[in-house]
Amino acid sequence: MEQLKEELKQAGYPAYRADQLFQWLHNRRVTAFSQMTNLPKSMVSWLEENYQIDFAAPVRKQVSKDKTVKYLFRMSDGNCVESVVMFYEYGASVCISTQVGCRMGCRFCASTQAGRVRNLTAGEICAEVYAAQADTQQRISHIVLMGIGEPLDNYENVLSFLRIISCPEGLCIGMRNISLSTCGVVPQIDRLARENLQLTLSVSLHAPNNTLRSSMMPVNDAYPVEDLIAACRRYQNTTGRRVSFEYSMVKGVNDSEKQADELAELIKGMGAHVNLIPINPVDGSPYSASDAKNVLRFQKLLEARGINATVRRRLGTDISAACGQLRREEMQKTEH
Numbered sequence: 001m002e003q004l005k006e007e008l009k010q011a012g013y014p015a016y017r018a019d020q021l022f023q024w025l026h027n028r029r030v031t032a033f034s035q036m037t038n039l040p041k042s043m044v045s046w047l048e049e050n051y052q053i054d055f056a057a058p059v060r061k062q063v064s065k066d067k068t069v070k071y072l073f074r075m076s077d078g079n080c081v082e083s084v085v086m087f088y089e090y091g092a093s094v095c096i097s098t099q100v101g102c103r104m105g106c107r108f109c110a111s112t113q114a115g116r117v118r119n120l121t122a123g124e125i126c127a128e129v130y131a132a133q134a135d136t137q138q139r140i141s142h143i144v145l146m147g148i149g150e151p152l153d154n155y156e157n158v159l160s161f162l163r164i165i166s167c168p169e170g171l172c173i174g175m176r177n178i179s180l181s182t183c184g185v186v187p188q189i190d191r192l193a194r195e196n197l198q199l200t201l202s203v204s205l206h207a208p209n210n211t212l213r214s215s216m217m218p219v220n221d222a223y224p225v226e227d228l229i230a231a232c233r234r235y236q237n238t239t240g241r242r243v244s245f246e247y248s249m250v251k252g253v254n255d256s257e258k259q260a261d262e263l264a265e266l267i268k269g270m271g272a273h274v275n276l277i278p279i280n281p282v283d284g285s286p287y288s289a290s291d292a293k294n295v296l297r298f299q300k301l302l303e304a305r306g307i308n309a310t311v312r313r314r315l316g317t318d319i320s321a322a323c324g325q326l327r328r329e330e331m332q333k334t335e336h
Helices: 001-010 015-026 041-050 122-136 152-167 187-194 208-218 226-241 257-267 292-304 325-335
Strands: 059-061 067-074 080-088 089-097 099-101 116-119 140-145 178-182 202-205 242-248 273-278 308-311
Touching: 001 015, 015 041, 059 122, 067 122, 080 099, 089 122, 099 152, 116 152, 122 140, 140 152, 152 178, 152 187, 178 187, 187 202, 187 226, 202 226, 208 226, 226 257, 242 292, 257 292, 273 292, 292 308
Parallel strands: 089 140, 140 178, 178 202, 202 242, 242 273, 273 308
Antiparallel strands: 059 067, 067 080, 080 089, 099 116
16 A cells, blocks of 8 residues: 555655555456546556556366365466465465466475466465455455465565555455465575564475485575574564474375474474475376375374474365466466
């Protein structure tokens, strides 16, 4: 809102026009400036000449037997990203993308296999939420930034998105209902801590030591485990918010009793939550998911060592719910 007011002030328009414009964009969610009927025609013409309304056009939609909905959205430049809507007892949650592709190179992830093309704008990230809500006809009450891309690698746009989506004049989704997932970009975690937002920081850990983590996640070479955990402790101390660790359970790779011991020792005293995730299958990845029995054993080992651990519900396994797969299929189709 403040950016809008400043932008319009520079063009000679009064502050109340920013309120009207924000309402059209983020409450009524129109797709053209000409639909803004309470703005003067001269202002509509000025907007059309200088700005565009970002959109997310659904080009593919898959619905799982568990009602999870996966979208492939096309942006105005033709690039595609993915979003997933999941339904829980507490409401509808959307998992959204923040970049077209990703440059982090995690070995188990389909999103990164073709690299990063570009960042999404704050408007495009909003558009994913608006399009998903419009199509499902369900109010989105929770947001997870865990789709294609590394949110902290697109820091400014993601921060603008967070402020827009939580704004009372817009969707008004509270920060406590928003989770931001990062693979561990330490300087940006510290930067985010200084914002003192009340969102949930979810850190993709996936391994309890540097050797194993670097083999799975190249980002660990730049920001090793001890630096990452130190940043997470600083984040908790600054914000008062508990950090959540995501731990993808990979068969025969990171799911042994020894690794459960290492993980418990690594994060002891933080009061942190560990979310154990049986990985979704990804074509071209050498990894496969731990079986349910082993995941449960790993959970019990952590709990016995005083670590709060839960197993994530597997949703959308029948519709390629692992982010990046639909986009890759679309890219292969256009190449041919």
